[in-house]
Amino acid sequence: xxTTTLATYSVVLxxxxxxxxxxxxxxxxxxxxxxxxxxxxxxxxGGPAADRDDASVATxxxxxxxxxxxxxxxxxxxxxxxxxxxxxxGSKFERVGxxxxxLALVVHIGAIVLRGIAADRVPWGNMFEFSLTGTGLIIAVxxxxxxxxxxxxxxxxxxxxxxxxxxxxxxNYYVPVRPLVPALESYWLVIHVFVAxxxxxxxxxxxxxxxxxxxxxxxxxxxVSRRLRxxxxxxxADRLEVLSYRVILVGFVLWTFxxxxxxxxxxxxxxxxxxxxxxxxxxxxxxxLYAGYIHARATRGWRGARSSWLALIGxxxxxxxxxxxxxxxxxxxxxxGL
Numbered sequence: 277x278x279t280t281t282l283a284t285y286s287v288v289l290x291x292x293x294x295x296x297x298x299x300x301x302x303x304x305x306x307x308x309x310x311x312x313x314x315x316x317x318x319x320x321x322g323g324p325a326a327d328r329d330d331a332s333v334a335t336x337x338x339x340x341x342x343x344x345x346x347x348x349x350x351x352x353x354x355x356x357x358x359x360x361x362x363x364x365x366g367s368k369f370e371r372v373g374x375x376x377x378x379l380a381l382v383v384h385i386g387a388i389v390l391r392g393i394a395a396d397r398v399p400w401g402n403m404f405e406f407s408l409t410g411t412g413l414i415i416a417v418x419x420x421x422x423x424x425x426x427x428x429x430x431x432x433x434x435x436x437x438x439x440x441x442x443x444x445x446x447x448n449y450y451v452p453v454r455p456l457v458p459a460l461e462s463y464w465l466v467i468h469v470f471v472a473x474x475x476x477x478x479x480x481x482x483x484x485x486x487x488x489x490x491x492x493x494x495x496x497x498x499x500v501s502r503r504l505r506x507x508x509x510x511x512x513a514d515r516l517e518v519l520s521y522r523v524i525l526v527g528f529v530l531w532t533f534x535x536x537x538x539x540x541x542x543x544x545x546x547x548x549x550x551x552x553x554x555x556x557x558x559x560x561x562x563x564x565l566y567a568g569y570i571h572a573r574a575t576r577g578w579r580g581a582r583s584s585w586l587a588l589i590g591x592x593x594x595x596x597x598x599x600x601x602x603x604x605x606x607x608x609x610x611x612x613g614l
Contacts, residue, residue, distance in 0.1 A: 286390035294446075395453045408442070562590065
């Protein structure tokens with residue numbers, strides 16, 4: 277098969293992967309709805325969910341009169357196993373969502389491989405290829421993390437993000453296969469960009485956990501809302517914040533390597549380690565934001581909502597760097613917007 281045919285098949289597989297991701301997204305959304313319904317049913321029967329709600333109300337009432345009961349309730353929450361009261365097997369919707377996500381990733385990888393074969397190089401030499409490979413790696417990070425911690429409740433966020441990014445890439449960024457510009461003809465393209473994509477995957481996961489933590493913080497200590505009942509099945513706010521920190525820490529290590537590798541590559545390509553190019557500046561800004569997040573949390577005691585907001589600001593900078601800087605800012609890295 278010729279280059280054009282392989283590239284066409286790659287696009288077909290990309291759209292096929294998007295269709296399966298949509299099925300996964302719907303399944304995860306239905307799982308959330310089922311969780312909310314199950315919690316509501318338990319509450320009406322006076323089951324475990326009702327006990328948790330009573331604990332929340334008791335906390336608010338006793339804060340005004342003293343702190344003894346508040347301390348006891350917090351210890352009960354902190355003693356949870358981190359599963360958010362979900363020690364049982366996930367619902368059928370969750371299982372379908374995970375199965376469809378795995379299937380979509382397999383098809384997605386096929387699209388990436390065919391694009392690479394068509395181009396006869398690693399498939400991340402322009403915005404379309406970077407988006408194609410980047411979204412695949414975000415999904416892969418989400419699936420691999422499940423071996424460490426059950427974070428399937430982030431399925432809606434991760435698959436939704438993948439659908440949006442792939443949609444934008446195929447509609448706005450697609451270009452036919454073409455040779456690399458001379459500056460990219462280096463083994464550092466494999467190292468630097470791949471590690472950057474992997475770091476972005478962990479930052480995306482951390483952002484999803486940060487959003488969950490903010491919602492959980494808002495919900496706890498307030499009357500039960502039907503729209504947020506599914507949050508009863510998630511870990512508590514403190515646990516979510518800790519998980520977000522750990523995931524982002526891995527992403528920060530990878531991003532640090534990205535910054536160093538980029539400087540080395542710049543010296544090889546342009547004869548200097550740093551030149552205040554727009555892309556270089558924003559890569560450093562992202563590193564600084566996440567370094568500030570880690571420092572503030574570790575030494576200044578920024579926990580809870582403040583920590584999560586910092587994490588989201590960092591991820592917003594990552595998305596700005598990926599979308600706006602790559603496309604609209606001119607500089608030595610402007611070829612990445614092709």
